Amino acid sequence: MKMIKRVAMSITALVFIGSSVFAQSLADAKKAIDAEQYQKAKTMLKNLTVTQPTNDENFFYLGWVYIKQDYTDSAKTAFNKGIAANPKSALNYAGLGAVARLEKDKAGATSNFNQALILAGKDTKPYRYVGESYLLPVPPATVVTQADADAAIAVLEKGKVVNPKVKDAELMVALGDAYISQLKSNDAYRNYSDALGADPKSLTAHVKEGVLWRLANNWESAANEFKAALAIDPNFGPAYREWAETDLRQSKNDMKVASEKVKEAVEHYRKYLSLTDMSLESQLRYADFLYNAGDFKTLQETTAALSKYANTNLRVYRYLAYSALENKDYAAGLSAINKWLSQAGPNRIYPTDYLVLGRLQLASGDSTGIANLRKAYSLDTTKADVFLEIAKSDYAKKKYLAAANDYQEYFDKSHKGGVLDHFYQANGYYYGFLYPAPGTKPDSTLLTKADSGYSYVNQKLGKPNASAVQYRAYIADLRDADRNNIKGLAKPYYEQYIALVTAKPTLTTADKADLAAAYVYLARIYEYKDKDEAKTLEAYTKAKEYDPTNAAVVAYFSRKPGAKSAK
Known part of the structure; x- marks a missing residue:
């Protein structure tokens, strides 16, 4: 993992790089979003909301970037401003529905989604974003439920036919994502292929097909799709990120090439980071990568550096706590997890957070950790293994019965x-x-x-x-x-x-x-x-x-x- 550590050292000093010169068109802002250059997109969209205050789409895409970055309050503010600019803005109602879902306001989500589709007419974009909203996992869940996937599929299928003259490749990609969330590979592949038929230069469709091949452990076909995307745009960072994730998965499935693939994964991830604007979202994706790679030492170093910056995303503290537990740095882990739990808000907290808190407490000699392990189970009954941890803890303390x-x-x-x-x-x-x-x-x-x-x-x-x-x-x-x-x-x-x-x-x-x-x-x-x-x-x-x-x-x-x- 030395290569990974060198990447971390090179990037942690560059957390919030901005650019003083950005193109000011909405199309360029959307391109930046697709490329996961969220800081760049946010700066452009903020400028556009000032220079074009009556264009409701500027406010919607700004709000969508905030959702991508896990700032639902800021997203709601942007969507409401979009509706103030245009009371019939279907997109911004779709955005408010997404926020309501993430805040577990089911009635509010349904109401706003319905309003978005009423106002959409033959515009396919509101259908796409209502569908994508259903594909956002609602904390503490980390995966899309069957019911939400079905809701997404229903609305996206309607979007495909609402305007027969329009072949919306982005909507087809979203529909493929809905199917893949439920491991319906054939349906996902059909929609990604349809997207490429509608737009042969769809970077996202190529990358998504690559992900689909990765899930089937077909490494060569996956790499070919990432290469196809990069042939169209050599600077499309997400292709390198997914290629890195594919290398990492292959390294865990084939020990003969494990070392080679981990090294290649680091190189691809380094390329991905160089093509983003080094936004915090990019850093957090890198943290995901380090966690999956099992490099907890570098993960703790990286997140500790990120935590020193003002206005850092609170999710940094979750990663810091998780890695500190693995590294047996219990004091640092407790400090980080307590900050996360006290400030993140209930909608962003996962059962695993209480599991980590409980483990950190028990490792520190604090018996209240047992209560938090039990809380993790009460929130997610798949975590029944916590009772084995509790049993071992009680036995070690001679609480035999x-x-x-x-x-x-x-x-x-x-x-x-x-x-x-x-x-x-x-x-x-x-x-x-x-x-x-x-x-x-x-x-x-x-x-x-x-x-x-x-x-x-x-x-x-x-x-x-x-x-x-x-x-x-x-x-x-x-x-x-x-x-x-x-x-x-x-x-x-x-x-x-x-x-x-x-x-x-x-x-x-x-x-x-x-x-x-x-x-x-x-x-x-x-x-x-x-x-x-x-x-x-x-x-x-x-x-x-x-x-x-x-x-x-x-x-x-x-x-x-x-x-x-x-x-």
Whole structure:
């Protein structure tokens, strides 16, 4: 990842580069938007709203840039100004609908979209932007829902036929995007091809076809489409960005070319950045790339540098928090995530943000992190793995019964759970019995749950596990409560444990200590239950071989000074 780091070092000092000379036509501004040169487009459009204050489209495209940059308040202001300039501006009503959707105002979105389409007449552009608005994921969602995709497809299909004389390539591209959001590749390809039929020089259509091929892991066809776009316009940055993403995906799918493709991805991303105006949106896309590339060190360096600039986009702090967690820089991560959560507003916060907060807190020794992990699950029930994290945290803090219950939540809600997870749950029940909460009595039902858990482990493994057998011996011994009438319930388990451990090629110090304890148990059964002095001596002798310092062994041979070790 050294190449990635060099890119980061070269760009973080150039966050907000502006240009004093921009073409002042709306067409040039739209071209800049397509090229993801958002700062340039914004400057041009602000000038146009001053020099052409009665042109409502200037205000709409300015508002659309703000939506692209995640500034919904500024977008709403621009759209309202567009309607003030022209009360029948269909585009600006479409824009207000987009803002309402992002603010989770479903009624407002529907009302504004309907008004936009009423005013649209035979103009296909309002249909396109209503469709694109439905394709904007509404936080905390990060993908387009089936219902929103269907709504987008419905309105875009209407837009295709509202004016038979017009073949709107941009609308067809949007329709392809709607289909691809639901992985309907054939429908997406048909619409991208139709777009190229309507406009063979459509840069966006070529790039989108390349993305479609990437999703099919057809690297050559994807690259050919990016090259086709660059043959038309060598300075079309998004082609290089998507090419970089394709290289990165290929590197993860084919280890033989991984190093080569990561290097190529960096070169393509560097080219992309050089062709943008280095706007914050470009930087955030680069942050996406670093996150996906797994270069969290560079991601933290990059976002830390971006955070020092005034009026930086708050999303920088989300990336900073995520990367700091991976880099174990918990203090920096907590500072960043708390800033994001306190200032971003509820509509921009994802469940993963609470997941990261919880992990940072737990790693810092703050037990309130558990509540935030649970909150992440309450917002997104696909994140049931948080209960495994909670269980491990409680177990490490010796909150055994809580950990056992956490493991059960994990099993119930994730429908997963490995053998080791079940083993630790059984341990939680066992130690929960041994160490009850202050002021409470031991709950014998916990022993039953623990024993069932160890039995389950052995069943899943298909053969007895020494540790699980050992714990079942402990439990059986605890159930043999009447010391005046010992039944020897643990005897078969200890015998099985001894057979399993002595079969190991080498024994650890811990193994030897545990074997001595097992033989001591057997010795006591022989001595006090069976009244068999010979077997008692034999068992204590075996215990002494494994651990001569065992207190019970020392005591036995002290009170039986004439006893000779059994041969």
